[in-house]
Amino acid sequence: MGSGIAEVCAKAGYETFVREVDEKALDGGRRRIENSLSKAIERGKLTAADGEAIRKRLRFSSSFAEIFSSDLVIEAIVESLSAKCEVFEALDKSCAPHAIFCSNTSSLAIAEMAAATARPDRFAGLHFFNPVPVMKLVEVVRAIGTSEETVARVTAFARSLGKEPIAARDNSGFVVNRLLVPFLLDAIRAHEQGVGSLEDIDTGMKLGCAHPMGPFELLDYVGLDTVYAIAEIMFAEYREARFAPPPLLKRMVIAGRFGRKTGRGFYEYDERGDRRR
Numbered sequence: 001m002g003s004g005i006a007e008v009c010a011k012a013g014y015e016t017f018v019r020e021v022d023e024k025a026l027d028g029g030r031r032r033i034e035n036s037l038s039k040a041i042e043r044g045k046l047t048a049a050d051g052e053a054i055r056k057r058l059r060f061s062s063s064f065a066e067i068f069s070s071d072l073v074i075e076a077i078v079e080s081l082s083a084k085c086e087v088f089e090a091l092d093k094s095c096a097p098h099a100i101f102c103s104n105t106s107s108l109a110i111a112e113m114a115a116a117t118a119r120p121d122r123f124a125g126l127h128f129f130n131p132v133p134v135m136k137l138v139e140v141v142r143a144i145g146t147s148e149e150t151v152a153r154v155t156a157f158a159r160s161l162g163k164e165p166i167a168a169r170d171n172s173g174f175v176v177n178r179l180l181v182p183f184l185l186d187a188i189r190a191h192e193q194g195v196g197s198l199e200d201i202d203t204g205m206k207l208g209c210a211h212p213m214g215p216f217e218l219l220d221y222v223g224l225d226t227v228y229a230i231a232e233i234m235f236a237e238y239r240e241a242r243f244a245p246p247p248l249l250k251r252m253v254i255a256g257r258f259g260r261k262t263g264r265g266f267y268e269y270d271e272r273g274d275r276r277r
């Protein structure tokens, strides 16, 4: 999601520094942004001059040094509390005292990450949705120590990106995943229990409820590894059966069937991510 977040920030006029773990990951992010910008220019949604200005506002690096002068930092790394805390602890020492830290986590507690820094008042959740350039929603998450001023500034920032912010409490899954994850897991359980085929369940929810994607299309799109990780975190927080990952999901993740990104999940995909069957 990092590349999508960087793209919308640069599009909104912000000087944007992107930090990735290594050159390979940086190349991947750069390519995704480039593809998205060229497609927008081809379709006449963006002028070539605006595209060039956006490219100039983006800087890529595998070092943290570039972001030490940023006013706002948005973390979108792997969904691991220890990895996130490690990054924030390091940034806290070198970033400006006024800088606000945000996490794009979908299920971890913002308070736990804030506790790894000396700025819990300037720490909030800023949760985007996939695909970031298209989805209008952003959840602004107030943790136990987040100040009013930080909530107001992060909310204004989200609006300046052209997004519609909603306020959410720092409970695992916030608003959207609290409702979406049990629905996706229940679709897997329904399929396991023989309620319907993958295609029929997907068609049911698309044509019966006007969802843009059926639950299995969405699971493959978000990534089964990601949904599994989120479900485990939510189950650990709430200890309610509806958040427990079903056995089939766990086995698919063990088998490396993560969805679109690995070419196979509930459905199969070609190299371009288009559905084979």
Ligand code: CAA
Pocket: 036, 043, 106, 128, 129, 130, 131, 132, 133, 134, 135, 177, 212, 213, 218, 222
């Ligand atoms: N980047 C930029 N633009 C994109 C894009 C991307 N990755 N993917 C699609 N678009 C644009 C297309 O260019 C197109 O724009 P125009 O209409 O202006 O031409 C528009 O979006 C529609 O795309 P398509 O015609 O290719 O395909 P579609 O109509 O089937 O829409 C979709 C694709 C927007 C992904 C739609 O299927 C959808 O809304 N799906 C549901 C997505 C969803 O539920 N997201 C939330 C996931 S949960 C999450 O993210 C949170 C979490 O923590 C797990």
